[in-house]
Amino acid sequence: MTQSEKERVVIFDTTLRDGEQSPGATMTHAEKLEIAGLLDEMGVDIIEAGFPIASEGDFKAVSDIARASVNSVICGLARANYGDIDRCWEAVRHAAQPRIHTFIGTSPLHRAIPNLTRDEMADLIHQTVSHARNLCDNVQWSPMDATRTEWDYLARVVEIAIRAGATTINIPDTVGYTAPAESADLIRRLIAEVPGASDVVFATHCHNDLGMATANSLAAVAGGARQVECTINGLGERAGNTALEEVDMALKVRGDIMPYTTGIDTTKIMNISRRVATVSGFPVQFNKAIVGKNAFAHESGIHQDGMLKNAETFEIMRPEDVGLLATNIVMGKHSGRAALRAKLGELGFELGDNQLRDVFVRFKELADRKKEVYDDDLVALMRSGEDPENDRIRLQSLRVQCGTEGPQQADMTLLIEGQPHSTTQTGDGPVDASFNAVKALFPHEARLQLYQVHAVTEGTDAQATVSVRMEEAGRVVTGQSADTDTVVASVKAYINALNNLVVRREKSAPGEDRREVSYKYLS
Numbered sequence: 001m002t003q004s005e006k007e008r009v010v011i012f013d014t015t016l017r018d019g020e021q022s023p024g025a026t027m028t029h030a031e032k033l034e035i036a037g038l039l040d041e042m043g044v045d046i047i048e049a050g051f052p053i054a055s056e057g058d059f060k061a062v063s064d065i066a067r068a069s070v071n072s073v074i075c076g077l078a079r080a081n082y083g084d085i086d087r088c089w090e091a092v093r094h095a096a097q098p099r100i101h102t103f104i105g106t107s108p109l110h111r112a113i114p115n116l117t118r119d120e121m122a123d124l125i126h127q128t129v130s131h132a133r134n135l136c137d138n139v140q141w142s143p144m145d146a147t148r149t150e151w152d153y154l155a156r157v158v159e160i161a162i163r164a165g166a167t168t169i170n171i172p173d174t175v176g177y178t179a180p181a182e183s184a185d186l187i188r189r190l191i192a193e194v195p196g197a198s199d200v201v202f203a204t205h206c207h208n209d210l211g212m213a214t215a216n217s218l219a220a221v222a223g224g225a226r227q228v229e230c231t232i233n234g235l236g237e238r239a240g241n242t243a244l245e246e247v248d249m250a251l252k253v254r255g256d257i258m259p260y261t262t263g264i265d266t267t268k269i270m271n272i273s274r275r276v277a278t279v280s281g282f283p284v285q286f287n288k289a290i291v292g293k294n295a296f297a298h299e300s301g302i303h304q305d306g307m308l309k310n311a312e313t314f315e316i317m318r319p320e321d322v323g324l325l326a327t328n329i330v331m332g333k334h335s336g337r338a339a340l341r342a343k344l345g346e347l348g349f350e351l352g353d354n355q356l357r358d359v360f361v362r363f364k365e366l367a368d369r370k371k372e373v374y375d376d377d378l379v380a381l382m383r384s385g386e387d388p389e390n391d392r393i394r395l396q397s398l399r400v401q402c403g404t405e406g407p408q409q410a411d412m413t414l415l416i417e418g419q420p421h422s423t424t425q426t427g428d429g430p431v432d433a434s435f436n437a438v439k440a441l442f443p444h445e446a447r448l449q450l451y452q453v454h455a456v457t458e459g460t461d462a463q464a465t466v467s468v469r470m471e472e473a474g475r476v477v478t479g480q481s482a483d484t485d486t487v488v489a490s491v492k493a494y495i496n497a498l499n500n501l502v503v504r505r506e507k508s509a510p511g512e513d514r515r516e517v518s519y520k521y522l523s
């Protein structure tokens with residue numbers, strides 16, 4: 001079957017809304033704009049850019065993304081009330097192609113929260129969808145927790161939303177509860193039995209709590225859905241959302257049994273995956289389908305032998321199809337600034353002159369310590385959150401005593417607002433002693449929620465990438481760093497998170513970061 005004979009499925013990306021809802025995945029304004037630009041460039045049809053009523057920051061991000069959009073439809077989320085919908089419209093109306101997405105929880109559990117009867121909720125759906133449609137020609141409506149909503153009530157409210165003017169009906173599997181056969185049947189039945197269904201597009205929005213989000217989304221497409229909602233790297237609350245790269249590559253590789261096409265340029269997948277991992281602070285698991293570090297690695301002798309004879313022996317798609325460069329050309333201490341710029345460009349990092357100057361210094365330091373600098377080392381270097389011009393806290397020196405004769409001890413000097421401050425602290429291991437030293441020099445109440453170490457490449461001289469997540473008075477921040485010394489990487493990641501926390505403290509009072517917008521309530 002040729003590409004043009006296949007049916008078109010629309011890709012709706014919600015990395016910047018549902019993805020960003022993952023605790024700790026908060027992105028800065030500039031990062032959101034950058035990711036939206038990459039999504040637009042890769043051919044995403046609809047970008048859900050945020051939840052404008054949630055905070056001033058979300059509102060500004062959605063309106064700036066709307067203004068900057070080129071090809072994609074820009075969508076904002078709104079609960080079922082006029083205030084949310086008006087605010088959403090104010091933000092998205094700047095787009096060449098705006099969309100309002102309004103939703104309400106329709107399952108018995110969700111109906112109980114605002115304490116509405118079935119009829120009262122049905123009336124509210126009619127009013128709010130009509131209101132949205134009076135503002136915008138392109139309106140999406142979602143019955144949240146649709147897969148746990150009684151069939152008769154779901155069919156009834158879908159019909160009401162269609163009559164009120166919704167142009168897309170999204171069927172969310174909010175808690176990742178459905179299974180493929182059921183997912184297909186639900187969409188098929190809605191299309192067959194709800195009056196007016198043939199006038200709208202049905203969408204599928206799956207969460208991955210049981211690891212079935214991609215399978216459920218593809219099954220929904222088989223059942224008639226023509227919009228798939230997803231995120232890059234499957235980012236999202238709990239176990240995440242359907243991963244865009246999985247759906248798209250599955251459709252591409254198995255076009256023989258799934259005759260659908262999308263507008264996605266798959267060669268842009270790796271680049272955006274890396275950027276989202278970097279800015280969200282959520283590293284991609286090594287064995288993640290399509291974008292994991294090991295997705296195209298063939299370790300075993302039998303596999304390697306087969307691959308050398310014919311790549312198709314064990315590979316169902318080529319690394320180049322997802323934008324992985326065939327070469328992993330090694331950089332070293334003799335590589336110059338132009339070569340570094342070109343290499344980083346290939347890896348998807350476009351740097352200005354100032355940024356290149358700083359990265360080049362760090363690259364040279366790394367190349368002095370490590371004979372061969374691989375692509376993954378450079379990605380780790382870019383991921384490390386240091387910003388020498390703006391960081392309030394910087395590590396000047398660290399000496400650690402560790403080994404079998406405790407206690408472990410850290411002698412540390414930090415530059416705080418440019419002034420050196422030193423201390424010596426002990427702890428239960430070198431990392432604990434070092435973190436105690438940071439705490440002594442820069443006292444804070446933030447609680448460490450996550451501390452994760454990964455080796456970037458093989459070998460004992462490999463860099464370690466460290467991610468930390470911490471929380472203070474409801475503000476969750478992340479930090480990353482990479483170094484050939486695991487303890488140094490850990491301290492720098494911790495300091496990176498503290499620098500992010502300082503910025504967040506200045507931007508908002510506790511709890512005001514994001515207005516407490518509950519998905520469960522109506523206002």
Ligand code: KIV
Pocket residue numbers: 018103142144145172173174175205207
């Ligand atoms: O998972 C969900 O139900 C959602 C809705 C807001 C569409 O994200």
Ligand code: ZN
Pocket residue numbers: 018172174205207
């Ligand atoms: Zn969701």
